[in-house]
Amino acid sequence: MSRLDQADPEVSAMIAAEQRRQHAKIRLIPSENYVTQAVLDATGSILTNKYSEGYPGDRYYEGQQQIDKIEQLAIDRARALFGAEHINVQPYSGSPANQAVYVALAQPGDTVMGLSLAHGGHLTHGAGVSISGLHYNAVQYGVDVETGYLDYDEIEKLAVQTQPKLIFCGTTAYPRILDFERFAAIGKKVGALVVADIAHIAGLVATGVHPSPVDHVDVVTTTTHKSLRGPRGGMIMCRKQYAQAIDKAVFPGLQGGPHNHTTAAVAVALKEADTDEFRRYAQAIVDNAQILGAALMERGFGVVSGGTDNHLLLIDMSTKSVTGNQMSKALDAAGIVCNYNLVPGDTRSARRPSGIRIGTPAITSRGFGANEMLKLADWMNEVAEIRADASIEQDARRQAYRRIAEQVRELCDQFPAPGIDAPNN
Ligand SMILES: *Cc1c(COP(=O)(O)O)cnc(C)c1O
Numbered sequence: 001m002s003r004l005d006q007a008d009p010e011v012s013a014m015i016a017a018e019q020r021r022q023h024a025k026i027r028l029i030p031s032e033n034y035v036t037q038a039v040l041d042a043t044g045s046i047l048t049n050k051y052s053e054g055y056p057g058d059r060y061y062e063g064q065q066q067i068d069k070i071e072q073l074a075i076d077r078a079r080a081l082f083g084a085e086h087i088n089v090q091p092y093s094g095s096p097a098n099q100a101v102y103v104a105l106a107q108p109g110d111t112v113m114g115l116s117l118a119h120g121g122h123l124t125h126g127a128g129v130s131i132s133g134l135h136y137n138a139v140q141y142g143v144d145v146e147t148g149y150l151d152y153d154e155i156e157k158l159a160v161q162t163q164p165k166l167i168f169c170g171t172t173a174y175p176r177i178l179d180f181e182r183f184a185a186i187g188k189k190v191g192a193l194v195v196a197d198i199a200h201i202a203g204l205v206a207t208g209v210h211p212s213p214v215d216h217v218d219v220v221t222t223t224t225h226k227s228l229r230g231p232r233g234g235m236i237m238c239r240k241q242y243a244q245a246i247d248k249a250v251f252p253g254l255q256g257g258p259h260n261h262t263t264a265a266v267a268v269a270l271k272e273a274d275t276d277e278f279r280r281y282a283q284a285i286v287d288n289a290q291i292l293g294a295a296l297m298e299r300g301f302g303v304v305s306g307g308t309d310n311h312l313l314l315i316d317m318s319t320k321s322v323t324g325n326q327m328s329k330a331l332d333a334a335g336i337v338c339n340y341n342l343v344p345g346d347t348r349s350a351r352r353p354s355g356i357r358i359g360t361p362a363i364t365s366r367g368f369g370a371n372e373m374l375k376l377a378d379w380m381n382e383v384a385e386i387r388a389d390a391s392i393e394q395d396a397r398r399q400a401y402r403r404i405a406e407q408v409r410e411l412c413d414q415f416p417a418p419g420i421d422a423p424n425n
Pocket residue numbers: 031093094095096098121122124170171172197198199200223233
């Protein structure tokens with residue numbers, strides 16, 4: 001019995017059940033991953049006990065002998081990996097990192113520009129329900145609905161028309177390479193600062209599998225827990241001239257004490273990411289996504305933009321006569337976890353959209369390769385066909401999903417995820 005079992009069997013049982021779920025199902029949510037045991041160890045360490053408001057060498061509390069070293073190490077490792085002039089590793093997550101950029105570089109009411117949520121942007125890029133859309137004059141661009149690609153000429157036109165102070169580029173559901181140089185040129189033309197939000201693709205950028213924005217744009221924000229495979233956290237990288245404004249915005253502008261246990265785990269993840277093994281991992285993420293995309297297209301799935309350059313695929317389920325919700329629910333019952341998603345030009349609502357979004361960072365972490373992608377495509381096809389067939393009774397449908405979930409489980413048993421003990425341990 002662990003100490004947690006003894007102290008709180010209720011929470012302990014829930015964590016154990018979640019661990020079994022994470023082991024036994026295929027995780028296709030593109031923003032999720034499995035961190036290593038080393039990252040888990042740092043995250044669960046006694047560093048959570050320490051307050052450290054301020055920055056290394058300049059704190060408001062004593063006792064920072066180790067914390068200063070840890071935060072500096074995280075910064076140095078991030079610099080080695082991404083090459084940015086200035087790095088802040090304190091943001092609690094991706095959304096607070098973006099919020100700090102607004103606080104540092106814009107005033108409430110200023111015009112800011114970002115990719116709309118419906119076309120693959122993030123809430124924090126100016127969506128109406130977020131503080132970024134509520135407190136700033138948010139202008140939103142989209143993708144070309146026909147091709148699924150960003151239309152940079154349109155983006156430039158909109159920027160010229162609206163003269164934004166900040167332009168956000170970065171996505172949550174866009175399967176193609178982002179042209180950061182072009183965004184930088186647009187920013188320069190209209191006198192806007194350009195912020196690249198690489199939350200999803202940080203692991204690909206760190207390894208050169210996706211071009212880096214660092215030399216082109218003014219500010220780069222990221223999460224640390226998606227393809228970068230660290231703990232839940234955020235980072236801001238920027239040119240030296242914005243360093244002071246960014247640091248002040250994070251603390252004391254937005255946050256109090258940094259989460260030192262997270263900072264240590266970020267340092268560990270950054271060390272892991274600076275290895276040939278991780279570089280192979282990042283390339284394998286994209287290889288897997290491309291193989292899976294091609295296999296799904298062969299099976300009649302509507303893959304937005306006709307494929308992918310990165311870790312994710314956006315799939316329009318209408319060619320299979322099911323909605324995104326129906327498909328994501330059915331897949332979950334079959335042991336395959338993804339999320340429903342709007343597709344560009346969707347005629348359905350955000351809560352009941354036409355598409356699903358899937359990605360390969362987590363399954364690549366557990367060692368899935370080409371063979372597993374083909375199996376996965378077959379299972380997804382089977383699930384779609386069962387769901388679309390109105391002649392199948394509810395019970396028979398459930399049974400069919402359960403049979404697939406058993407096969408999924410058997411495959412997962414062969415590919416234990418990092419940081420998760422094999423079953424029955
Ligand atoms: C995930 C994500 C974020 C926000 O990250 P949280 O850690 O969930 O706050 C911000 N921007 C983009 C592009 C993202 O994908």
